[in-house]
Amino acid sequence: xxxxxxxxxxxxxxGAEVVIDVRGVSYAIDGHxxxxxxxxxxxxxxxxxxxxxxxxxxxxxxxxxxxQIAPDRGQVQVWGRDLAALNAAQVFAMRKRMGMLFQNGALxxxxxxxENVAFPLREHTDLPEPLLRTLVLTKLQAVGLRGAADLAPxxxxxxxxxxxxxxxxxVMDPELLIYDExxxxxxxxxxxxxxxxxxxxxxxxxxxxxxxxHDVPELSMIAHDSYxxxxxxxxxxxxxxxxxxxxxxxxxxFMEGSAEGPVPFHxxxxxxYQALLAVEDP
Amino acid sequence: MSAALPExxxxxxxxxxxxxxxxxxHLLAQCGPALARPxxxxxxxxxxxxxxxxxxxxxxxxxxxxxxxxxxDLLQRFGSEEALGTAAALALLKELAPVITALLFAxxxxxxxTSEIGLMRATDQLTAMKxxxxxxxxxxxxxxxxxxVVAMPLLGxxxxxxxxxxxxxxxxxxxxxxxxxxxxxxxxxxxxxxVVEGVVKSSVxxxxxxxxxxxxxxxxxxxxxxxxxxxxxTVVASxxxxxxxxxxxxxxxx
Numbered sequence: 001x002x003x004x005x006x007x008x009x010x011x012x013x014x015g016a017e018v019v020i021d022v023r024g025v026s027y028a029i030d031g032h033x034x035x036x037x038x039x040x041x042x043x044x045x046x047x048x049x050x051x052x053x054x055x056x057x058x059x060x061x062x063x064x065x066x067x068q069i070a071p072d073r074g075q076v077q078v079w080g081r082d083l084a085a086l087n088a089a090q091v092f093a094m095r096k097r098m099g100m101l102f103q104n105g106a107l108x109x110x111x112x113x114x115e116n117v118a119f120p121l122r123e124h125t126d127l128p129e130p131l132l133r134t135l136v137l138t139k140l141q142a143v144g145l146r147g148a149a150d151l152a153p154x155x156x157x158x159x160x161x162x163x164x165x166x167x168x169x170x171v172m173d174p175e176l177l178i179y180d181e182x183x184x185x186x187x188x189x190x191x192x193x194x195x196x197x198x199x200x201x202x203x204x205x206x207x208x209x210x211x212x213x214h215d216v217p218e219l220s221m222i223a224h225d226s227y228x229x230x231x232x233x234x235x236x237x238x239x240x241x242x243x244x245x246x247x248x249x250x251x252x253x254f255m256e257g258s259a260e261g262p263v264p265f266h267x268x269x270x271x272x273y274q275a276l277l278a279v280e281d282p
Numbered sequence: 283m284s285a286a287l288p289e290x291x292x293x294x295x296x297x298x299x300x301x302x303x304x305x306x307x308h309l310l311a312q313c314g315p316a317l318a319r320p321x322x323x324x325x326x327x328x329x330x331x332x333x334x335x336x337x338x339x340x341x342x343x344x345x346x347x348x349x350x351x352x353x354x355d356l357l358q359r360f361g362s363e364e365a366l367g368t369a370a371a372l373a374l375l376k377e378l379a380p381v382i383t384a385l386l387f388a389x390x391x392x393x394x395x396t397s398e399i400g401l402m403r404a405t406d407q408l409t410a411m412k413x414x415x416x417x418x419x420x421x422x423x424x425x426x427x428x429x430x431v432v433a434m435p436l437l438g439x440x441x442x443x444x445x446x447x448x449x450x451x452x453x454x455x456x457x458x459x460x461x462x463x464x465x466x467x468x469x470x471x472x473x474x475x476x477v478v479e480g481v482v483k484s485s486v487x488x489x490x491x492x493x494x495x496x497x498x499x500x501x502x503x504x505x506x507x508x509x510x511x512x513x514x515x516t517v518v519a520s521x522x523x524x525x526x527x528x529x530x531x532x533x534x535x536x
Contacts, residue, residue, distance in 0.1 A: 065412060092415040106410035109402070120414045123421075168414075 015082035017044040018077075019208050020065055025074035026232075027057075027064065036232040038074070045203050047209040049240065051216065053254065053263055056229045057257055058212040059103070062180055065210070066100065067091045068206075078176075096124060099169030103181040107153040107168075111142070114149040116271050117168045126171065139167040143197065159190030166197060176208045177201065183215040183254075191218060198222050216255055220244070228254060230263055248269030305497050309423055316424035326429025330391040330492075331436055337390055338383060342441040345378055346370065353449070354457045359453040361432035363459050370408035370449035376535075380440040381528050387434055388520035392495035394506050396516040399499025400509035408500075423500055427492045434488025435481055442480065446498025479535045486527055490508065491520045 020042035027035045035056040042048045063069045064076050067083040076083045078094060086094065093114045107116050117136045121127055127135070140146040143163040153161060156196050163176065169177060179198065183191050199222045213219050219226065220240035226244030226252055228236040228243060236243060238250045243251055269275070316323065337420055347425045353369045397421060408418040495516050502512035 068409065068412070088338070092417075095413055095415040100410070100413045102406050102410055104406060106406035108407055109405070120416075121417050254289065280443070 001133075005066045018042070019079060020156070020210065021075075021077040022061075022065070023075045023077070024065060025071040025076060027060065027069070027071050029060075035071070036175040038229075038233050039236055040227050040237070041048050042208060042210050043226055044208050044226040045202070045206050047151075047198065047211060047222050049219040050210065050212045050229065051214055051219060051243075051254065052229035053227060053230070054214065056213075056228060057232065059180055061229070062100075062178055062212055066095065066098065066178065096172065097175045097176045099172065099174035101162070101166050101169050101182055102191075103184060105153075105165035106162055107156075109153050111153075112149070113145065113156070113164050115153050116153065116164060116169050117166065120172050122262055136167075137173060139171045140164075142170075143167045144193065159186045162186065162190055162194065163190070163197075166194070170201060173205070174207065176210070179209065179211045179213070181219045182211060183213055195221055201242070216257075218239075230254070291500065296498040301501075302493070302497055305500070306493055309344060309418055309427055309493070309496065312417065312420040312424040313428060315420050316428060319376060319421075319425070321420070322425035323428050323432070326425045327432050328432045330395070330426070330431075331433030332385070334387060334390045334433070334437060335440065337386055338437045339444050340439050341386055342379070342444035343448040344347055345382060345441075346374065346445030347452045348377070348448075349373055349445065350449040350452035350457065353461065354453060363457075364463035364467055365471075366449070366457075366459050367464035367466075368471040370453070371385045371468045371472045372476060373446040374442045374449070375476050375533075376483075377528075378447060379438045379479050380483035380487060381524060383438045383441045383484065384434065384524045385493055385521055387430070387437060387488075389525065390497070391430060391433070392491050392520050393421045393513045393520050395492070395495040396513045397509055398500065399423065399426070400495060400502030400504075400512050403500065403502055404504035405504075414415050418500075423444060423496045430492030430495065431447060431485070431488045433486040434491065438484035470514050475535075479531075482530065482535075483531050486522050486531060489526060494520050494523065 002037065010232055018041045022038055022040045025035050025038040026033065027038075038061070040050075050061060050217070060069070062115055064083075067076075067078075067086065070084055079097075081090075081094070083091070083094075085086055107113075108119060111119065114136055117139055121132050121135060125132075137146055137149070140149055143166055145160060145163055145167065148156065148160060148164070156164065166182075177198075182194050182198070186194065197219050198211065200211060202209050202222075211223065212221060220243075222238050226238060226240050226243055227234050230250055236246060236248055238246075244255055246252065246255075250262045251281075253259070253263055258266040349370050350366060353366050353373075354363060357363050357365055357369065379454065394464075399408075402418075402422065411418045411421060450461075450464060454461045454464055498512040498516045498519075502509050
């Protein structure tokens with residue numbers, strides 16, 4: 001994956017074992033196609049960044065990867081198992097091996113910070129209370145919020161809520177961690193800390209990570225593999241450096257944040273001048 | 283067009299009824315596992331029941347007092363003021379306590395349940411539970427449903443007791459009905475069957491109101507407007523269903 005950027009790759013990257021394999025996936029919402037023949041792979045022990053403009057279906061892709069929705073066509077395999085063939089109990093068993101960080105944290109509002117982090121442990125294990133407490137405090141210490149254990153979610157800032165959600169996502173020691181826009185709305189300190197945490201967990205624990213984001217600088221710092229989505233398919237793949245060096249117009253537009261390029265900035269609309277004139281008509 | 287409109291409306295209602303039935307089936311299936319966490323159910327009995335106590339007691343008191351005034355006025359015309367206790371008790375136990383408690387429950391606890399679950403949905407809390415391999419039907423919906431089902435008959439009983447106290451207060455203290463006649467007539471004319479009718483009605487209303495509140499919250503559109511609409515639907519659907527079921531149950535008991 002250190003070679004030059006590839007346009008619209010269709011085969012799984014070679015090397016480490018493939019954890020998530022998306023093959024020929026098409027998906028539409030209310031008749032509007034979101035994906036049309038999407039292919040991508042996530043390899044074990046690596047951080048895979050999925051980038052793309054807003055509204056390109058990044059969060060929808062995560063929902064497909066976690067069996068929250070099923071593709072109209074194509075196949076999503078996780079740990080070698082086709083998600084469409086799993087029943088509800090098997091999907092839940094698979095999710096116990098995953099952690100997911102939601103864009104807004106999604107903390108349970110009727111539980112305090114400690115209980116939020118303890119929630120998966122209480123539901124899935126019979127750990128004695130002292131051990132459970134140790135585990136929860138360890139994870140809260142890792143995200144720098146051990147002192148906030150007794151606070152309610154409503155008392156947390158957005159960045160703190162995201163860090164608590166991260167502690168909750170890792171409390172079961174998952175093999176796969178999925179991050180949905182982890183850097184959005186964070187101050188530089190929290191943003192830097194989340195970047196470091198993602199990298200640390202990958203390096204120290206070997207957790208496979210999928211990071212969906214449109215924050216190019218942060219993702220470039222941590223991702224081993226990157227995919228750029230646009231128009232319902234992968235338009236480029238490679239290392240972050242490959243994408244930065246790419247000469248493809250769509251990649252350049254995204255990496256440089258330009259309004260001009262193949263990805264339209266404006267939502268389709270009638271002619272601007274004609275629309276303004278129409279307003280003046282009685 | 284005029285023929286198509288009712289047909290479409292009927293199909294839409296039937297679809298909704300089917301969806302609610304399927305949801306109820308899944309919900310009931312999760313009630314057993316939910317019983318393993320009694321703390322969650324006790325919390326919900328407190329939320330739906332104890333927190334509705336003030337409004338139920340106040341309403342019961344005033345309804346009982348009005349009942350005594352109207353009952354006294356009516357019975358006086360036939361020279362039967364002593365039957366006031368019986369009349370108030372039968373009206374409260376069999377009709378007013380179950381129906382008014384259920385209507386108040388739908389407005390106080392039902393809306394609270396719907397908006398709480400709807401907001402949990404809008405803020406991805408239900409999805410987060412699913413991603414943690416926890417079924418929100420078991421953890422969120424079933425305890426709230428069971429809490430409502432348990433709380434409703436208890437609230438109905440409180441309404442009846444306070445209502446009788448209010449009726450006695452006005453009838454005996456204010457209108458001068460003989461205290462002994464008030465209570466002895468009630469004791470000799472009100473039977474267990476009348477109490478059972480009220481309890482059955484309250485239990486059925488509890489099932490219906492809690493199911494509607496939980497269903498609407500669980501299926502609310504995850505926006506502020508969507509949660510507001512779901513809350514409104516809870517009150518409207520619960521109120522209509524309570525009155526409809528009241529007629530059906532009354533017809534069954536007579």
